[in-house]
Amino acid sequence: MIFEEIKDSNREDVTRFINDNWLSTVLIIRGKMIDMTIVDGIVVYDNNCIIGLISYELRDKECEILSLDSLLENKGVGSELVKRVIEIARSHECIKLKLITTNDNINAIKFYQKRGFDMIRIYHNALEISRQLKPSIPLIGNYGIPLLHEIEFELRL
Numbered sequence: 001m002i003f004e005e006i007k008d009s010n011r012e013d014v015t016r017f018i019n020d021n022w023l024s025t026v027l028i029i030r031g032k033m034i035d036m037t038i039v040d041g042i043v044v045y046d047n048n049c050i051i052g053l054i055s056y057e058l059r060d061k062e063c064e065i066l067s068l069d070s071l072l073e074n075k076g077v078g079s080e081l082v083k084r085v086i087e088i089a090r091s092h093e094c095i096k097l098k099l100i101t102t103n104d105n106i107n108a109i110k111f112y113q114k115r116g117f118d119m120i121r122i123y124h125n126a127l128e129i130s131r132q133l134k135p136s137i138p139l140i141g142n143y144g145i146p147l148l149h150e151i152e153f154e155l156r157l
Contacts, residue, residue, distance in 0.1 A: 001051070001077070003084065006041040014043055017050045021069050028130040028137070029066065029100050030123065030150065039066055042084050044077055054081035056088070063089035065099035068108070082115060089157055096156050102127065103149040104141030117153040126150040 006014050018036045019025050027034040036055060044052035052070040056063055065085060070077040089097050099117070101108040113119070127147050131137045141147035 002045045003042055003080070004045070006039070006043055006055075010043060011037070013050060014041070014053065017043075017053060017069075018067070022067070024134070024136065026134060027066060028134050029064075030126065031129045031133065033133055034066060036067070041067075042081055044070075044081065046072075052077040052081055054078075054085055056085050058089070058092050058094065061093060061095045063092070063094045063097045065097065068099075073107075078111065079115065086155070086157065094157055096154050098152060098154045100150045100152050102141060102147055103151060104143060104145035104147050106143060106145075109151065112153045115155075117155045119151055120154045121152040123150040123152070124148075 004010065015025060015037045022036070025036045027036050034057075039055040039057060041053060041055035043050055051072050054068045055066040057066060063085065065082070068078055068081060070081070086097060097117075099112065100123075101112075103122075109119075125148055127137060127149065130150075138147055
């Protein structure tokens, strides 16, 4: 496996990966539209194919994980990507790393808590606002769970 930062030379492949896995290059977090074609991140290759990606945003003394994808679950790819973003956040003197996920994303809720992230806030019915900006967001999410809320996690650095 090869880990490398997103850069001009791989941006097109990364954009295609995002679009294939998220069905859009626009992400909505807390009512804010994020253009995923320009964000920072780290991509993982295996045999010249993308098998993982983490995107993030540095702002003031905070780092926010915007997305995390691993096509090889339970193989350490996601954990390694999070570790690398923690290192980047610390090198920029960030005091915390945070992220938002949805109430149906049981796998992410479990993943982040096992890695020391604390659930600090629930944005009740936040997806109603998000659907106004991106109507393609489904009403029903993973495991048949109604897709309603955003959950914020934080790791103090």
